[in-house]
Amino acid sequence: MTHLAPLTHVLPLTTVRRERRLPVPGTVSVRAGQRVTAVDVLAEAEPGPRHYYLDLARGLGISEREAIRHLVHERGARVEAGQVIAGPVGISRRTVRAPANGRIVAISGCRVLFEVSGGKFELKAGFPALVTATDGTRSVTLEASAALIQAAWGNGRQDYGILRVIAATPGDRLQPEQLDINLRGAVVVAGICDQSAALHQATELTVRGLILGSMPSDLIAIALRVPYPVILTEGFGRLPINPPAYALLTSSAGREASVDARLPMPYEYLRPEVILPQPTAQNVELPEENIRLAPGIQVRVLRAPFQGAVGTIRDILVQAVAFPSGVLARSATVDLEGIGTATVPLANLEVLQ
Template identity: 30%
Template sequence: MAHAYTPGLKVIPCTLLKKKRVLPIPGKVLVDLGREVEASDIVAQTELPGKVYPVNVANRLSVAPDEIKNFMVKGEGDTVTKGEIIAENKPFVKWFKTAIESPVAGTIESISTITGQVMLREPPKILPLPAYIKGKVVEVHEGFGVTVETEGTFIQGIFGVGGETSGEIEVAVKTPAEDLAPEAVKDIHRGKILIGGRHAGLSTIKKAVATGVKALVVGGIHDRDLRELMGYDIGVAVTGTEKLGITLIITEGFGSIPMAEYTFKLLASRNGEKASVSGATQIRAGVMRPEIIVPGYPRNVTECKKEQGRGWIEPGDPVRMIREPYFGVIGTVKALPPELTVIGSESHARVLEVELAAGEVIMVPRANIEMLEK
């Protein structure tokens, strides 16, 4: 049977998930193998070295670099407070005395007799690493972190902004085709993962931020609103570190696009349950999509799916068009003709025939569809 490779986002009611949680630099692992952890538990932590401030003592005292040790009041490894004198000269006339104060609180890291620079380092900052998902520690990466495993619902979005967070899922619309209006965001949604339908405008997103909603998941947003929210245009899709006061995930794309029914129903089936959410997106090497993870089985599911999606498409599969002129339209694959076909732009491309709900059959480049879960 004909089939074609196609990327698709994962929307799985229940699957075995493993999350590798590692520090950016070596540190200390705080949990043991086999331990059950909550999403907010700290599993590892490290000290991020403090910022470094160079001070050119030789220049400031007008002495040669190899002489500066004679004028240092503090030595390598000494702690200093902000404004404390670290070096001074000893002139015969007191008026000509020059004293150099430390611009920061920290320690003297090094004194160079080649350059005449003194390096001061601020105290280290503690970097805690939370488990992010509720589950069991199944692997310890010595000095770096752990792998946490859980069985649960796994939904990938297409794009997100904002980092990791967690909270209870709250579906705020009745259908996946309904827009999330600002009035629909209420005080009771504080701390929640709010699920909208087709679209959320800037006023809705702002209201959600003001209300203290942890994360907002909708079908689409307008790029113009995102720009307003961020204060700049996102040039390349590398996100996750934004400090917007909310994590925002879109499941379908930019514009006003109903959330896929399957995704919406799955999220609705986990209404009221605690989820872990990340908006981090990286559409380059090591591709990362935003995600929603709800540990545990949905009510009607008794067994976890073992297969991770087959990665290709066959006749009968439901698909969504992801480019104009059919952007957002859903249909079923009818045929996968192998030969190159001339499309509307006059390009030669591999295509597939898609049957729409009304029975109409359209021709679409294979590159312009996305597989949907049955």
Template identity: 40%
Template structure:
């Protein structure tokens, strides 16, 4: 069975294709050094239109509203510019709600096109542009440590890594956060208290890496001003040991946190990249591999989620789970020589 490979590396080659789904203007050149927050390509967004009822706003008839229009189709306006009026004792006017332009005016109405900011795609990592994809983006490469997760709130940052403690298996509570973490990217075990995210935003921190988080906090995490990445998913699961050891070892180092939305079909994972200056040239890690005896795996679902072990055997016959589902399972040896049977669909290969 082919499965995804989750990457936990102290040192590996990293190659990322950063592209837009629509045509845009590429702002970088080949062999250029980039930082995570550097914009590499911009593209215009689809315009937004607002239909403004001038007659209703001025409390006049459509024909009278047309007489009171001060703008013509094609005129550029800033927010607050008068479109029509004044009229009446109180000198009523209709103003531009945002910066934009008049597209059509008449019959007591104005179709107003709002200026939409261009979409900017950031590099998401520190590295070198090795190839340009015309009108779409670039390929960026580097060498360093890599830790991938399975959920992100869609934001990117770059800063100093500060584990909250030397043990990332425990719950993160508000009392652990203080002014000393201002401007840093913190890492911790798991979070289930909404006050943690509020406190972190007030400090403010630059980013947060967690083993897991209560699913009830998803709306709050999505609206946070800083990136949040979950390595092992939702619930009260401690961070797995492989990720923990890499993050602890890189304390006080600059890291790129790209909490992009998890898209397994495109191979996009939220991830931490810690660029390292080295003369070695490690191979690029595989993105998929076959589950088989001897492979190191992480359990991604169930009561044992985030535990790491090694496949002892893939059982030849399907097993019926307590849920009634019949599926293939593997015998997995966990730490302490504990042996458990896990459905193959609940396993991902990890490389270190």
């Protein structure tokens, strides 16, 4: 019986092919065969406006009849972000403010329909590449030879800069004082971030990205607000960067790196990733999308007690194994680096290519 497992790529050289896509149809400004840089704009579009329904009575904490008297703009008025729409009211001087630049399109009782223009959306390449295809209105396909490191989580942002490694070991704790002026504008590789001060310090330095092994889940809200991409190679908790990824990152220090911290989507194959462009004239194959579990395959453990450990499969066991939890599961014996041989359920393994 064959067993397919989740697959994470950590490749020193491969062909990276990515489709960049506008949220709505627009204008593509590049053509097939053209070379682009990381900051080049591939296409532009104007998404439709967003609408906000503002309840003045609830926002001001007064009755509906009173609320309408405190409205300071008429229908059709243009209002800037943060400008008062209604109020102030009471001792606490409560107000209702515009959530963004826009206009009041309708007023019904004490409720206001506020329209925010979508503005111009620019689709950037993200990494140096060759344009291999485009549909002319919405999508552009890019291809490049590069090192590739796929991660477990990202905060949804994207940027590009010089890679700097400040973690002496894969599990080093990131301290705010490590982030000094020399790292301004860099993509920083650290180990484990377990304090919000480090994330705020990175914001002050205007870093271009932060690559971590892991961080506690209570820092998610802060990571989603910072203006730079944050990538976790392992996930949440206190897990070091896996050895293959750490070795590739440290050997690539000083090179340009693209950090695409897209939020993981269960219906998409693409994941948060680091792309390290490599100048090469040779033809490199695309990475494999499916690898079966078999003896000799490198894997990473996804669950406790060996979560994050990397090793090589020694054997796929024929019969199900009974674990202390009472679960019977198909399993493999795995030679884990720094731990030894362990029996791990197949469901707890992912292939690390």
